[in-house]
Amino acid sequence: MSITEVGQQPTLSLRGITKRFGPLTANDDITVDIVPGRIHCLLGENGAGKSTLMNILFGLLEADEGEIRLGETSLKLTNPKQAMAAGIGMVHQHFMLIPVFTVAENMVLGHEPTRAGMLDLQSARRKVRELSARYKLDVDPDALVEDLPVGIQQRVEILKALANDATYLIFDEPTAVLTPQEIDELMLVMQSLRDEGRAIVFITHKLREVRAVADDITVIRRGKVVGQAEPGTSEGELATMMVGRSVSLKVGKTAADPGSERLVIDHLTVASESGAVAVDDLSLTVRGGEIVCIAGVQGNGQTELAEALLGTMTPVSGTVNLDGADITNARPARSIKAGLGYVPEDRHRDGFIGEFSIAENLVLDNLDGFTKFGSLQLKAIAENAIARIEEFDIRATSHTQSVNSLSGGNQQKVVLARELSRPLALLLASQPTRGVDVGAIEFLHKRIVGERDRGTAVLIISTELEEVESLADRIAVMYRGRIVGIVPPDTSRDVLGLMMAGVPHEDALATMKEATHE
Structure with a gap:
């Protein structure tokens, strides 16, 4: 199948797809049509069954019941190679790249071009350059994947799918690790792919993104299709469909009335397990009665900072004081006794005993x-x-x-x-609503704000920019282990996005000012 034939392609249909994992029915009689030339958003909370459905379509899982059809032809997809042969490509939420390989090597993995029996990397490099230029996805074919920022790694994932001439492209939660600017760029890429006749399946739980690009919206709740929606449907209506009841998408809170400093982090440096500097000479204070949110793309030292505050990682240098008590090298039991409440980013591993x-x-x-x-x-x-x-x-x-x-x-x-x-001096919550439905998010946010109003210092670490903007009294943006700036919650998303990419606050403001004048 060549790219020039994309516009002539038939509808890809899933009919009555059911998938069970023991007593759990992940997909329950789901029917969806994927039409070339349209962006079809599968909207639903984490755990609703969206990714399971797409893994079936890509041959990573087999359905227990139902059928996949390409036009009038029934497809039997038991592995990704068969899916790719049918013109289906997938950009995975967790990148399927080999870190120590180059971009070109990753691009041809599994279907390596040869010349005279030897691997022909020159043609692979040429393919990367051609596709990069065509779709404005600038990538160096000789760069090692492990050296690339996550936004560029995602470009490589997209180029891999395009290199296979995929007509039906699945994007599985693609914005989870991107800055706002990178998200905007991705939306433009999806729209350009749609406009040349490809079918795009966009899996997400983010209402703003759905309304920005969707042509068709299917809402899935607890493994079932609960309805179709128009792109103009309000975020409130979409949330109601996702949860099954009316929910408030705004955090109701009064202005903060901060008291004295309760958490004081002074020139803290923390090394990762590999020995690399993860938190780099970081200083930050949080006062009682305020919520400070740390924003940033995952992997910029947030996890190591949280673990150092709790006491599960030992800092290389610097100090941490809580209500005047030095807890820099304290074990978790002593930090908790000093008044630290901790909500970990991975509740299954660190939050409870199941x-x-x-x-x-x-x-x-x-x-x-x-x-x-x-x-x-x-x-x-x-x-x-x-x-x-x-x-x-x-x-x-x-x-x-x-x-x-x-x-x-x-x-x-x-x-x-x-x-x-119990009474707290500091509530430290890392990704407090990850994998949680909209209704539960509403409740959890109310309780966090309530704790602030009792005079507790609250430090939130979140990669969800909407959550940061809603909860924060101050936003500290973290990049490569450092705080690049502390800004008010009404700071524009464009400025926050530049800061999340490492641009200091003043430079980000100047950049946006220049862009406005142009």
């Missing part, structure tokens, strides 16, 4: 408070759980239910309920 009950998880960091004469006070633990379940609207059948059996939003509520059930 096999334990809700009641047990709610006292994990405060067992001393529920122990008498060396024995756990089971009645008090149960009573605490019943009260927290009601207070935090945790949807469960009983306090004895295992946390593993809860939805992602309710798991996160358990973590937050535990941390907010």
